Amino acid sequence: MGGGAAAIPDSLAACRRLDQADPLAALSRRFRLPAGGVYLDGNSLGPLPRGAEAAVRRATAQEWGRSLVGGWNADDWIGLPARTAARIAPLIGAAPDEVACADSVSVNLFKLAAGALALRPGRRVILMAEDEFPTDGYMLQGLARLRQDICIRRVPADGLSETLSADVALVVLSHAHYRTGALADLPGLTARAAGAGVLTLWDLSHTAGLAPVGLDAAGADMAVGCGYKYLNGGPGAPAFAFLARRHHAAFENPLAGWMGHARPFDFAPDYIPAAGAARLMAGTPPVLSLTALHAALELFEGLDPEGLLERSRRLSDLFLARAAPTLEAHGFRCVSPARREARGGHLAFAHPHAYPVVQALIAEGVTGDFRAPDLMRLGFSPLFLGRADVWAAADRFARVMETGAWRDPAFSEKQRVT
Ligand SMILES: Cc1ncc(COP(=O)(O)O)c(C=O)c1O
Structure with missing residues (x-):
């Protein structure tokens, strides 16, 4: 077309x-x-999606119902977050190892923003548009209350580019606005932010599964997005988080749970992050919800x-x-x-x-x-x-x-x- x-x-x-x-x-x-x-x-x-309905039926009756705890291995529940992330990756212009599928947009935004501050030591400001989806602002305000040494600066969306000063660590913006649907200039703002040493965190909730996103082509640093909107993963479906490969080694997940550990079943006392964006995971994945999302994503094949x-x-x-x-x-x-x-x-x-x-x-x-x-x-x-x-x-x-x-x-x- x-x-x-x-x-x-x-x-x-x-x-x-x-x-x-x-x-x-x-x-x-x-x-x-x-x-x-x-x-x-x-x-x-x-x-x-009819495919999601059938997959959930199968996962309850055949997998959970018959395999019980064995389903983690026999039905590869343990690999389901990564398999789901791999289906989301091409829709947002990312590589599979740059995407994790876990938690909600709110929680993923918190993890990424907190980690971003550590990647830009000395910079104490998170910049965001003043009319962003409320949860994005609430999560950042919560982070600021915890950290105390950082502040959230809110400006009109069309003023973000002019506000990328040397004290800004991160800029957070929706790719499509939840009220107006207006599309932001993702490549343009990402390039201007990179030029000012500022990291970008895009909220793709209203574009993933709808529009080309091109995170890697634009050089974006981080992103989050919903599984239950255009991806059709079902009510409360897990969200996704993107972390560009160049940040993998240095990024620290502030919610360092066992599912983001390199070897969770070693039950080791100390945390060693998993390779790639998988380190963004925290707790046990919601297998039934992930099953629905994974099956729903099949619809996008070849589109x-x-x-x-x-x-x-x-x-x-x-x-x-x-x-x-x-x-x-x-x-x-x-x-x-x-x-x-x-x-x-x-x-x-x-x-x-x-x-x-x-x-x-x-x-x-x-x-x-x-x-x-x-x-x-x-x-x-x-x-x-x-x-x-x-x-x-x-x-x-x-x-x-x-x-x-x-x-x-x-x-x-x-x-x-x-
Ligand atoms: C732009 C945007 N960000 C975040 C959210 C909320 O995401 P979650 O409920 O997964 O935290 C929504 C929900 O509608 C949204 O539209």
């Missing part, structure tokens, strides 16, 4: 024709998706991330065109970049009643999500959505707004998870 905007289909029949001719459209059959629904939230939780991003953008182009009259008539303001080249996989629209509108859409079978204080966020995952789905979603959005269905007080009752 080449770049650039393609002609936008102007009827449901045209959407269906294009879907039929699209080689990627067949991939949707490899997921369990609600009949008649349109799932625009794969950027928050990917749907269930080109450039083509996936282009497909996602064609879907978001279609939504923008088809929903334009509704968006305008009802005062929605798109906060995602207008330029498609600057866009990741989701669109967000500000509206004072975004919460009940999202709930009313869900009741119509169109699942998106709400991000406080006022955003309706819709994701255009390239693996399982087609043009006909997006056409239907725009039509149902128009119906919800035109009928005023969202005004039903039940849709304003806030749930714990939005």
Whole structure:
């Protein structure tokens, strides 16, 4: 698939024709998706790949159920984190030994940031954008409370390049912003940071499995990312962490658990780190969750991330065109970049009643999500959505707004998870 905007289909029949001719459209059959629904939230939780469902069934009934503790060897549970990391590596432009699959994004960010400070002794500042995903900031604040001698400096994302001073050890930034979906200039900022002696830690939660990342080509130092969004690993799936090979020898994991030890079953009193990014592991891997993620990653075999991003953008182009009259008539303001080249996989629209509108859409079978204080966020995952789905979603959005269905007080009752 080449770049650039393609002609936008102007009827449901045209959407269906294009879907039929699209080689990627067949991939949707490899997921369990609600009949008649349109799932625009794969950027928050990917749907269930049929292969993952079967793998988890096998891992419980045959492996855990029959092998018991022997599964660590007989079913190679012990090798599962590395086998999973090896499937993630090509999606982010890394070598298998540069990726670990473990813990959550939050915990991995802490480990990498703490280790980064030790790689840049004398530099006491961690720089990050002021509107980053909250957990990234919380984890760094926690690190600053522990260390006491460091500080977190928060600046607008477009001011990061100008703030790479000699006291900065590390810059932390999302590749695609969780609210707007805006793509950061990963190679550009990485190069400018390297020129200033600053390490980079990229949060790839909203690009891994969606877009080309090219960590090694850009010379990035570190990265983290989610397993449960575009990688479709399931609720609470393990996250991943990337550590460039040139840092392997010197990097120290502050959470030096036995699974990051070179020989955990020596039960030696002293810690010797494992080779490569495997030293980023800490405790026992969650085998069932990893099994689901490992199987889900099979879907990406032979796929080109450039083509996936282009497909996602064609879907978001279609939504923008088809929903334009509704968006305008009802005062929605798109906060995602207008330029498609600057866009990741989701669109967000500000509206004072975004919460009940999202709930009313869900009741119509169109699942998106709400991000406080006022955003309706819709994701255009390239693996399982087609043009006909997006056409239907725009039509149902128009119906919800035109009928005023969202005004039903039940849709304003806030749930714990939005
Ligand atoms: C950009 C970003 N970073 C981090 C996280 C949280 O990751 P985890 O729950 O694995 O710590 C999210 C979750 O949505 C996210 O969007």
